[in-house]
Amino acid sequence: xxxxxxxxxxxxHEWVRVDGNIATVGITAFAQGELGDIVYxxxxxxxxxxxxxxxxxxxxxxKTVSDLFMPVSGxxxxxxxxxxxxxxxxxxxxxxxxxxxxxxLSNPSELDGLLDAAGYQAHIG
Amino acid sequence: MKNTALSDKHxxxxxxMVPFAGYNMPVQYEGVNAEHETVRNAVGVFDxxxxxxxxxxxxxxxxxxxxxxxxxxxxxTIGRAQYSCLPNGKGGIVDDLIIYRMxxxxxxxxxxxxxxxxxxDWISSHNSFGVEMRNLSDDYSLLAIQGPKAVEAMQSLxxxxxxxxxxxHFEVADFAGIEHVIISxxxxxxxxxxxxxxxxxxxxxxxxxxFEAGASFGIKPIGLAARDxxxxxxxxxxxxxxxxDTTSPLEAGLGWITKFNKEFIDSEFLKNQKETGVSxxxxxxxxxxxxxxxxxxxxxxxxxxxxxxxxxxxxxxxMKIAIGLGYVNTEFTTLDSEIFVxxxxxxxxxxxxxxxxxxx
Numbered sequence: 001x002x003x004x005x006x007x008x009x010x011x012x013h014e015w016v017r018v019d020g021n022i023a024t025v026g027i028t029a030f031a032q033g034e035l036g037d038i039v040y041x042x043x044x045x046x047x048x049x050x051x052x053x054x055x056x057x058x059x060x061x062x063k064t065v066s067d068l069f070m071p072v073s074g075x076x077x078x079x080x081x082x083x084x085x086x087x088x089x090x091x092x093x094x095x096x097x098x099x100x101x102x103x104x105l106s107n108p109s110e111l112d113g114l115l116d117a118a119g120y121q122a123h124i125g
Numbered sequence: 126m127k128n129t130a131l132s133d134k135h136x137x138x139x140x141x142m143v144p145f146a147g148y149n150m151p152v153q154y155e156g157v158n159a160e161h162e163t164v165r166n167a168v169g170v171f172d173x174x175x176x177x178x179x180x181x182x183x184x185x186x187x188x189x190x191x192x193x194x195x196x197x198x199x200x201x202t203i204g205r206a207q208y209s210c211l212p213n214g215k216g217g218i219v220d221d222l223i224i225y226r227m228x229x230x231x232x233x234x235x236x237x238x239x240x241x242x243x244x245x246d247w248i249s250s251h252n253s254f255g256v257e258m259r260n261l262s263d264d265y266s267l268l269a270i271q272g273p274k275a276v277e278a279m280q281s282l283x284x285x286x287x288x289x290x291x292x293x294h295f296e297v298a299d300f301a302g303i304e305h306v307i308i309s310x311x312x313x314x315x316x317x318x319x320x321x322x323x324x325x326x327x328x329x330x331x332x333x334x335x336f337e338a339g340a341s342f343g344i345k346p347i348g349l350a351a352r353d354x355x356x357x358x359x360x361x362x363x364x365x366x367x368x369x370d371t372t373s374p375l376e377a378g379l380g381w382i383t384k385f386n387k388e389f390i391d392s393e394f395l396k397n398q399k400e401t402g403v404s405x406x407x408x409x410x411x412x413x414x415x416x417x418x419x420x421x422x423x424x425x426x427x428x429x430x431x432x433x434x435x436x437x438x439x440x441x442x443x444m445k446i447a448i449g450l451g452y453v454n455t456e457f458t459t460l461d462s463e464i465f466v467x468x469x470x471x472x473x474x475x476x477x478x479x480x481x482x483x484x485x
Contacts, residue, residue, distance in 0.1 A: 032139075039417065049338065058469065060417050062157045062440050063350050082410040091156075104440045 001125070004095055006055045009110060009120035010115045012053075015095060016114060022082040023111075027059065032125050035061040038090045041083045041100060043068070049075045052110055056101060059090065065081065072076055072110045074103040130266050130325040131332055138346055140449075145349060148175040153348035159440035160351035160354045165483075168272035169347035173320075174328065177241035177262040179234040184255035186232050190224060193251050195374055197384040201226040206293045206311055209382055211247060212391035216398070217252035217370040218377070220244050221362060223311060225295060233307075233322075237364045243459035251390070254335035261294035266429075268321045271334060271347075271355075275318030278342040282334055283308065287319070301334035313352060315359035315481060356441050357448065358460055360409050360480030366408060366420055367436040367450050375401045376452065405433065407454045409480045410464060412458050418449035418466045425465040425472045432457055435466060441482060448482045449475070460462055 003009075008016040013031035016022040032038065043057035050056055050070045057068040080099050083089060091097035107112075115123060127148045136142060140151035151172065154160060163169045181189065190198045196209035203226050211219035220240040221308055225233040236244045241262050270279060274387060276287045285298045287306060295309035300321060306321035336344060353363070362368045362377060374383045375398055385396050412418065416436030426432050438449035450465070457464055460479060465472035 036153060037156050037442075040415070042415075060440070062354060065417065065419060114265065 001033075002095070003117045003121055005117045007095070008071070008114035008116065009123075010018065010069065010114060011123055012069045013121055013124075014070075014071045016071045016111070017099075018111060021105050021108070023074065023103045023106045024099050025071055025101050025103060026094055027068070028120070029094050031066075032091050032098070035059065035064060035066060036054070037062045038087045039116045040087045041080075041090065041122060043076075043101060045076050046101075047076060047081045049106070052107075063117060068100065072105055073113060074106045075089070077100050077104050078102040127175075129172055131172045131174065134329070134332060135172065135346070138195075140346070140348060143349070146175055148238060150175060150446075151346070151348045153350045154346050157350040157354060157365060158442045160345065160347045161354050163343065163345045164272045164314050164347055164355055165443055166273065167345075168270065168274040168278050168318065169345050169351075170332070170335055170339070171267070171271065171347050171349075171352055173268040173269050174266040175238035176261070176267050177236040177244065178237060178265050178267075178322070179245065179248070180227075180231065180259040180261055181234060181256050182231045182259075183254070183256040184230055184418075186230055186256045187253055189248070189254045189256045190232055190234075191387050192389055193248050194222070194224065195379070195384065195391075196224075196382040197387055198224055198226075198232070198404060199387070201232075204294055204296065205230060206295055206309060208293075209395075210368070210379060211244065212374065212389065212395070213247075213370055214390050215370070216373045216394050218364070218368045218372060219247050219370070219373060221364055221368060221379075225309070227297070233314065234397060236451070239354040239365060264325060265322055265332075266342075268323050268328065268331060268335065269312055269314075269318065270321060270339075271312045271314040271318035272316050274342045276337040278344060279335065282338050290319075301331040303331060306331070313361055314355040315361075315483060316355070329335045340376065351442075353437075354442050357437050357439055357450070358441050358443055358481065358483035359480060360450065362450075363437060372407075372452070373403065376405055377400055377407045382425065396455065403454070404455055406455055406458045407436070407450055408453055408458050408462075408477045410449055410451065410466075410475045410477050412447035412449075412466065413474040413476055416446075416466060416468040417447045418451070418468070418475070422442060423467040424451050424453055425467055426457070427463060427465065428453070429472060432464065438466075443483050453477075
């Protein structure tokens with residue numbers, strides 16, 4: 001199971017890639033595997049300020065639906081609109097083309113509370 | 126939790142295993158969409174050995190079956206099978222099942238895994254006919270070999286001409302080097318094929334030979350997730366979702382297996398219900414606006430009033446649209462009725478359609 005070392009993770013199976021004050025967010029390889037074939041990603045919170053752990057969208061798979069939680073507080077400045085026509089990218093490339101939103105961090109210190117790759121590996125067992 | 130005789134095989138094949146009806150079952154191998162397509166276009170194999178099998182023998186076996194089931198089993202000749210259900214004495218359904226006439230005075234009842242104990246107790250409690258009942262569920266395995274290429278792919282494994290077995294007929298014959306296997310032209314997918322009943326001790330050999338024979342036809346193992354999307358595209362009911370102890374066969378659209386030319390448990394009640402009409406009915410619907418219906422989501426009218434409940438829903442892998450089954454008040458059951466499924470607190474538009482969803 002791929003868990004890139006340079007990313008941060010949540011117990012809800014989101015990953016975070018930090019670049020300055022901007023965090024790119026997606027779901028992990030483990031999460032997409034558990035969900036199965038993904039049908040669409042619904043994110044209608046672009047432009048909104050959300051707190052850590054608030055729901056920012058949902059991901060619908062053939063068999064199930066799952067909420068998406070903010071790994072950190074901030075403003076959603078971009079949604080990966082390519083997922084509208086190609087939601088399968090979340091399955092095939094969860095850490096790359098399958099990214100979901102970019103968040104402008106409002107409280108960067110929250111990053112310290114996220115899991116590193118080893119911590120996430122231990123979490124999923 | 127119980128294993129089937131093939132659990133180790135599934136794990137070795139990389140299946141994701143889940144607990145289902147008390148059994149450790151493969152829910153998917155390579156992915157639900159790919160497995161679904163395999164069955165629609167080629168041939169796939171399901172291990173559904175969790176299903177229960179009861180053997181009823183004796184001169185009064187038919188009388189017992191006629192009493193506890195809704196369909197007319199007197200029409201069954203040896204070598205034929207019939208879909209039926211067990212009414213619960215209160216207008217609901219204990220289970221749905223398939224009845225095979227094996228011999229003059231012998232029938233095989235195939236029931237849902239989750240209901241084996243309940244069904245056994247229920248049928249036993251009505252056995253005032255002295256029928257010998259044997260529960261073979263722990264001794265028998267069941268493979269469903271389904272898809273348009275099933276006949277051609279499996280022909281080399283048996284001396285029976287598979288193309289000659291008509292839908293809902295069966296043969297007891299040699300298969301994959303094993304004698305006395307039930308080869309039944311039934312299934313839960315709408316894509317044709319067979320169900321194979323054999324002993325647990327024989328099923329590994331059958332499984333291996335099925336995959337050898339099917340290799341050049343692209344045969345693959347299929348999990349329970351695709352079993353559900355395949356049956357839902359056909360509108361086949363799933364016990365525990367679309368039918369249960371609170372739904373009547375008439376409400377569920379199972380009037381076609383409810384025969385009033387005989388007396389059975391609830392026959393008076395259901396006859397009366399048929400005459401007075403039901404207040405809710407199971408309908409098929411497809412989503413007009415984007416959203417996927419799921420079990421237990423509420424169904425609303427245009428004004429937001431609750432008019433029913435979703436019982437099954439999915440994104441259809443064959444048609445790439447969201448589809449579902451659900452009970453709605455009778456006034457919303459006509460074709461093209463506009464209904465709304467409540468998804469994350471919003472009413473998303475859907476319309477009532479005809480079954481099956483999937484047509485070749």
